[in-house]
Amino acid sequence: MALVLGIESSCDETAAALVTHDRRIVAQKIASQDEAHAPYGGVVPEIAARAHAERLAPMIAAVLEEADVSLADCDAIAATAGPGLIGGVMVGLVSAKALAMASDTPLIAINHLEGHALSPRLADPELEFPYLLLLVSGGHCQILRVEGVGQYRRLATTIDDALGEAFDKTAKILGLGFPGGPAVEKLALEGDPQAVPLPRPLVGSGEPHFSFAGLKSAVLRAKDSGKYGDADIAASFQRAAIDCVTDRLRMAVRDHGGCPALVVAGGVAANASVRGALTDLAASYDMRFVAPPVPLCTDNAAMIAWAGCERLGQKGFAGDPLDIPARPRWPLDPDAEPVRGAGVKA
Ligand SMILES: Nc1ncnc2c1ncn2[C@@H]1O[C@H](COP(=O)(O)OP(=O)(O)OP(=O)(O)O)[C@@H](O)[C@H]1O
Numbered sequence: 001m002a003l004v005l006g007i008e009s010s011c012d013e014t015a016a017a018l019v020t021h022d023r024r025i026v027a028q029k030i031a032s033q034d035e036a037h038a039p040y041g042g043v044v045p046e047i048a049a050r051a052h053a054e055r056l057a058p059m060i061a062a063v064l065e066e067a068d069v070s071l072a073d074c075d076a077i078a079a080t081a082g083p084g085l086i087g088g089v090m091v092g093l094v095s096a097k098a099l100a101m102a103s104d105t106p107l108i109a110i111n112h113l114e115g116h117a118l119s120p121r122l123a124d125p126e127l128e129f130p131y132l133l134l135l136v137s138g139g140h141c142q143i144l145r146v147e148g149v150g151q152y153r154r155l156a157t158t159i160d161d162a163l164g165e166a167f168d169k170t171a172k173i174l175g176l177g178f179p180g181g182p183a184v185e186k187l188a189l190e191g192d193p194q195a196v197p198l199p200r201p202l203v204g205s206g207e208p209h210f211s212f213a214g215l216k217s218a219v220l221r222a223k224d225s226g227k228y229g230d231a232d233i234a235a236s237f238q239r240a241a242i243d244c245v246t247d248r249l250r251m252a253v254r255d256h257g258g259c260p261a262l263v264v265a266g267g268v269a270a271n272a273s274v275r276g277a278l279t280d281l282a283a284s285y286d287m288r289f290v291a292p293p294v295p296l297c298t299d300n301a302a303m304i305a306w307a308g309c310e311r312l313g314q315k316g317f318a319g320d321p322l323d324i325p326a327r328p329r330w331p332l333d334p335d336a337e338p339v340r341g342a343g344v345k346a
Pocket residue numbers: 010011083084112116136137138139140163164165167168179180181182185266267268269270271272297298299
C-alpha cells in the first residue's frame with residue numbers, strides 16, 4: 001500500500017502529513033501563522049516564508065515519528081510547487097527535493113489547486129470522475145469540470161476577487177480580524193440576511209464568471225452609512241455571496257451538465273451556509289453533493305499527500321524531475337481563456 005509524505009507551505013499554513021493510497025491519514029500536523037500576520041490584516045509573504053523555514057523540518061520529523069516510519073518507508077514525497085507565495089512554496093519544494101534526493105524517493109510536485117480539487121476524493125471513496133467542482137478559497141473562485149487526475153476544465157473564474165478574499169475584506173471592514181471567513185460566518189448567524197440591500201454582481205448575466213469587487217465596495221458603503229448593524233451587514237453579505245455562487249453554478253449545470261456530483265472544495269467550503277445552499281442546489285438537479293470534512297477544506301498537507309497518491313496511481317508516472325521549478329502562478333486548466341477584469345486570476 002503506497003505511503004506518501006505531503007508538504008504544504010504555499011500560504012500561511014505550514015503542514016506535513018502521511019497518507020496511504022487507501023485513504024488513511026496516518027499522521028498529520030499543521031501550524032497556522034494567524035497570530036504573526038494578524039497585526040497586518042493579511043498574510044505578509046516575508047514573515048510567512050521565514051516561519052515555514054523555521055517550522056517545516058521539525059514538523060516533518062514529528063509526523064514521521066508519530067507514524068513510526070522513516071523516509072525510506074515512503075513511496076513518494078509530494079510537495080506543493082505552486083501556485084502561492086513564492087518564498088513559502090520554495091521552502092516546501094526545496095525541502096522535499098532535498099529529502100527525495102537524500103532518501104532516493106520519488107518527488108511529486110503538486111499544484112496546490114489540484115490538492116484542493118482532489119481533496120473530496122480523500123474523504124469519499126465513492127466520488128468518481130467526472131464531477132462539477134466549485135473551488136472557493138482565499139486566492140481562487142472557479143467552477144471546474146474534474147474529468148480525471150490532471151484533467152481539469154475551467155468553466156468559470158473570478159474577474160476580480162476570490163470568494164475567500166471577499167469574506168476576508170468584509171471581515172476587515174467590520175473590524176473582525178484575520179482570517180475573516182469564520183468570523184463573518186459566526187457574526188452572520190446573529191444578523192438578518194435581508195437587512196442590507198447589496199448587489200449580486202454578474203447574476204443573471206450571459207457570462208459564466210464571478211465578480212465580488214462590487215459587493216465588497218457595497219459592504220464598505222453600508223458600513224460607512226452607519227445605517228446598519230455589523231451582524232446584518234455580515235448576514236446580508238454572506239447571502240449575496242451565496243446567491244452569486246448558486247446562480248453561477250446553475251449556469252454551469254445548464255451549459256455543462258452531465259456530472260452526477262456537485263462538489264465543493266477550498267477554504268470557503270468550510271462555511272455551513274455555503275454547504276447548505278449547495279446541498280439544496282444539488283438536490284434540485286438530482287446531483288449528489290460532496291464536501292470534504294471541514295479540516296480538509298482549508299490548507300492542509302493531507303490533501304497534498306493524497307494528490308500525490310492519485311498521481312502515483314497513474315499509469316507510467318514515477319515522479320517529477322528534481323529540477324522542477326516553484327511557480328507563483330499555475331493554472332489548473334492551461335487551455336482556459338484568460339478573463340478580463342480588475343485583476344486577472346488564472
Ligand atoms: N467558515 C468560513 N466561511 C467563509 N470563508 C472561510 C471560512 N473558513 C475559511 N474561509 C476562507 O477560506 C480562505 C482560506 O482558504 P484556503 O486556505 O483554501 O485559501 P488559500 O490557500 O489562502 O488560497 P488558495 O488555495 O487559493 O491558494 C480564507 O479566505 C478564509 O477567510
